[in-house]
Amino acid sequence: MKQQAAVIGVGQTRHRARRADVSIAGLCREAVDRAIADAGVGLADIDAVVVGKAPDLFEGVMMPELYLADALGATGKPLLRVHTAGSVGGATALVAASLVQAGVHRRVLAVAFEKQSESNAMWALSITPPFSMPVLAGAGGYFAPHIRAYIRRSGAPEHIGAMVAVKDRRNGSLNPYAHLQQPDITLESVRSSPMLWDPVRYDETCPSSDGACAVVLGDQAAAAAAEAAGRPVAWIRATSMRTEPTMFAGKDHVNPRAGADAAAALWRQAGITDPAGEIDAAEIYVPFSWFEPMWLENLGFAAPGEGWRLTAAGETEIGGSLPVNPSGGVLSSNPIGASGLLRFAEAALQVMGKAGAHQVAGARTALGHAYGGGSQYFSMWVVSSTPG
Amino acid sequence: MTYVTQPLRAPLDIGFDYTRSLGPTLSQFMTALAGRRILGSRGADGTVHAPPFEYDPVTFAPPAELVEVGPEGIVTSWTWMAQPLEGQPLPHPFAWALIRLDGAGTAMLHAVDAGSAAAMRTGLRVRPRWAASTTGSIRDIACFVPCAPGEPGQHAPQEHAPQPVTMMTSPVLLHYEHTASPGESSYLRGLAAGRLLGQRCPACGKVYFPSRGVCPADGVPATDEVELPHTGTVTTFCVVNVPFPGQRVTPPYVAGAILLDGADITFQHLILGCPASEVRMGMRVRAVWKPRAEWGTTAENIDHFRPSGEPDAPYDSYARHL
Numbered sequence: 001m002k003q004q005a006a007v008i009g010v011g012q013t014r015h016r017a018r019r020a021d022v023s024i025a026g027l028c029r030e031a032v033d034r035a036i037a038d039a040g041v042g043l044a045d046i047d048a049v050v051v052g053k054a055p056d057l058f059e060g061v062m063m064p065e066l067y068l069a070d071a072l073g074a075t076g077k078p079l080l081r082v083h084t085a086g087s088v089g090g091a092t093a094l095v096a097a098s099l100v101q102a103g104v105h106r107r108v109l110a111v112a113f114e115k116q117s118e119s120n121a122m123w124a125l126s127i128t129p130p131f132s133m134p135v136l137a138g139a140g141g142y143f144a145p146h147i148r149a150y151i152r153r154s155g156a157p158e159h160i161g162a163m164v165a166v167k168d169r170r171n172g173s174l175n176p177y178a179h180l181q182q183p184d185i186t187l188e189s190v191r192s193s194p195m196l197w198d199p200v201r202y203d204e205t206c207p208s209s210d211g212a213c214a215v216v217l218g219d220q221a222a223a224a225a226a227e228a229a230g231r232p233v234a235w236i237r238a239t240s241m242r243t244e245p246t247m248f249a250g251k252d253h254v255n256p257r258a259g260a261d262a263a264a265a266l267w268r269q270a271g272i273t274d275p276a277g278e279i280d281a282a283e284i285y286v287p288f289s290w291f292e293p294m295w296l297e298n299l300g301f302a303a304p305g306e307g308w309r310l311t312a313a314g315e316t317e318i319g320g321s322l323p324v325n326p327s328g329g330v331l332s333s334n335p336i337g338a339s340g341l342l343r344f345a346e347a348a349l350q351v352m353g354k355a356g357a358h359q360v361a362g363a364r365t366a367l368g369h370a371y372g373g374g375s376q377y378f379s380m381w382v383v384s385s386t387p388g
Numbered sequence: 389m390t391y392v393t394q395p396l397r398a399p400l401d402i403g404f405d406y407t408r409s410l411g412p413t414l415s416q417f418m419t420a421l422a423g424r425r426i427l428g429s430r431g432a433d434g435t436v437h438a439p440p441f442e443y444d445p446v447t448f449a450p451p452a453e454l455v456e457v458g459p460e461g462i463v464t465s466w467t468w469m470a471q472p473l474e475g476q477p478l479p480h481p482f483a484w485a486l487i488r489l490d491g492a493g494t495a496m497l498h499a500v501d502a503g504s505a506a507a508m509r510t511g512l513r514v515r516p517r518w519a520a521s522t523t524g525s526i527r528d529i530a531c532f533v534p535c536a537p538g539e540p541g542q543h544a545p546q547e548h549a550p551q552p553v554t555m556m557t558s559p560v561l562l563h564y565e566h567t568a569s570p571g572e573s574s575y576l577r578g579l580a581a582g583r584l585l586g587q588r589c590p591a592c593g594k595v596y597f598p599s600r601g602v603c604p605a606d607g608v609p610a611t612d613e614v615e616l617p618h619t620g621t622v623t624t625f626c627v628v629n630v631p632f633p634g635q636r637v638t639p640p641y642v643a644g645a646i647l648l649d650g651a652d653i654t655f656q657h658l659i660l661g662c663p664a665s666e667v668r669m670g671m672r673v674r675a676v677w678k679p680r681a682e683w684g685t686t687a688e689n690i691d692h693f694r695p696s697g698e699p700d701a702p703y704d705s706y707a708r709h710l
Binding site: 019020021022023024025026029043059060061069070071073075115117118119120122123124126127128129130131132133134135136137138140141144145146148149152153194195196197198199200245247248249250252253254 | 396398399400402404406407408409410411412414441442443444445446448554555558560566568572576589592594595596603604605623624625626627628629630632633634635636637639641643644645652653656657658664669685686687688690703707708710
């Protein structure tokens with residue numbers, strides 16, 4: 001039988017374009033130190049470490065987990081590396097959670113990072129193998145045609161993407177850890193920013209960030225001890241992962257089956273029948289603005305073709321009926337490997353009541369979500385202020 | 389099975405000059421190397437680690453102090469590199485050795501220019517041969533060389549303290565031999581003959597272009613070859629305005645998802661022959677091939693797709709391929 005597990009500590013770096021003052025190890029350690037301090041434990045209290053990052057080509061360090069063991073306090077303990085492209089931060093949290101839920105470990109540290117300034121992700125994502133036609137151009141070039149397909153399929157007005165960008169960047173300005181601080185962004189400024197991968201504009205794309213995130217997960221006894229000491233925890237109510245091929249005949253790139261199946265399993269496990277009514281805050285992996293309405297539909301918050309209406313009505317703002325990415329989301333900070341874990345961690349912060357200026361008032365149940373590859377990996381969890 | 393026995397192969401060479409932010413500990417180490425000195429870090433248990441750790445493997449704390457070690461040391465183990473590879477410290481045969489520097493409790497890996505394997509042994513005393521000019525890199529130690537018996541230590545620090553080194557560049561070059569799958573190879577050989585060859589999955593009946601050899605949905609070998617026409621429909625597209633290193637087509641250009649007539653999956657190619665603003669979902673297109681003399685086993689035989697002039701395909705005809 002599955003054991004109770006909870007987030008008992010959260011830490012992250014102040015995400016920046018370039019953290020030239022620290023090595024990769026130092027960057028990770030900054031997040032780890034904050035997470036264990038938040039949990040009120042020391043590294044000696046951690047039983048196992050799970051680490052995630054995007055593909056090695058991004059920094060050109062092969063298997064960085066090997067050299068990070070000391071920095072993560074993992075020497076003499078189990079250390080696992082998770083590898084699911086952009087969703088890896090979410091998958092890292094879920095692997096760590098499973099080690100606690102299985103009753104194997106009492107406290108597990110999940111760490112994810114990216115130091116994008118050491119390389120060029122556009123280059124790393126655009127290697128053209130022999131015999132093929134070199135037309136792809138990074139993640140934006142891959143996803144822009146699917147965004148066009150969403151707009152055509154849903155009939156969404158053209159300004160929805162810009163609305164998401166304005167909301168997420170303004171939310172980011174409430175979050176001191178967010179990379180982009182743009183409190184003065186407007187619909188007009190987004191719509192006049194350069195068109196990069198038509199229909200995706202510059203201000204509708206995620207930044208390149210250096211950053212790390214760490215989360216301490218504890219079993220029921222560890223969580224109860226934290227609560228007894230006056231430290232709020234986020235109880236994990238449901239977890240879900242699904243995968244599908246990047247390309248196959250019949251793949252729905254706008255509403256991928258793996259994402260819909262993962263969400264359905266998640267809500268079932270959490271006992272949630274009306275996600276839009278029962279989720280108080282959602283941290284969804286939105287690297288390009290239009291993915292907010294797309295994933296609202298894929299996750300079952302809205303019927304197919306209707307997700308943009310929630311955005312248009314302001315319901316996804318802080319104060320709306322379903323605040324999405326109150327932290328500023330991937331559009332405000334994108335240390336790729338860490339971006340998924342940040343979604344999961346920010347969902348936890350909301351139900352712990354520790355989200356500061358971007359706190360959703362009274363949030364008791366929150367979603368953390370990540371996807372990766374060509375919409376092929378999906379991971380998500382539901383956390384609550386009380387055990388499920 | 390219609391597979392040609394030999395799959396196609398070609399080299400894939402990629403490279404990038406990665407940067408490394410060194411952080412406080414490794415910054416001191418590299419700065420010292422620029423001054424022809426070697427530092428180690430003293431652990432909580434008293435062991436001096438050289439090269440220095442960033443975090444103590446026992447306490448996980450950053451090192452309290454860095455101490456100078458060496459420059460001489462002894463070989464604790466070694467192996468002979470009879471045929472050096474590109475990028476290695478020496479162009480002629482040398483030893484890879486674990487070297488414990490005087491004052492250190494751990495060994496570091498470096499090259500020993502010993503002349504021959506016969507000159508190598510565990511316990512051999514060695515000293516660094518410094519690079520003619522130093523930059524703050526492990527390569528400031530060009531290699532180690534055996535100490536002559538009775539030879540005094542050659543410790544020759546630079547007279548002026550070097551500028552702090554906080555960043556280094558680490559060029560990475562990767563050489564792959566890329567092998568196409570048998571299914572992809574038959575598709576590529578078709579291209580070399582001016583033909584567009586796909587495969588039909590025997591389970592779901594879907595036609596894949598390019599051929600893959602296996603249906604990704606059913607996991608079964610796709611054996612039926614299907615020749616497809618040179619016309620199709622643009623299901624969706626983006627206009628690429630972004631330059632990036634290594635890009636082979638100059639922006640702006642239209643990257644389209646093209647559904648060949650009779651195929652059940654799209655592939656990416658260039659859409660030219662009309663202004664980018666006129667490309668639309670449902671536009672009918674035709675392949676424009678390069679001159680036959682330039683053909684090879686590559687998707688680049690098709691220079692681009694251009695509008696065919698036919699009426700647009702109705703949305704419902706391709707909606708399920710989005």
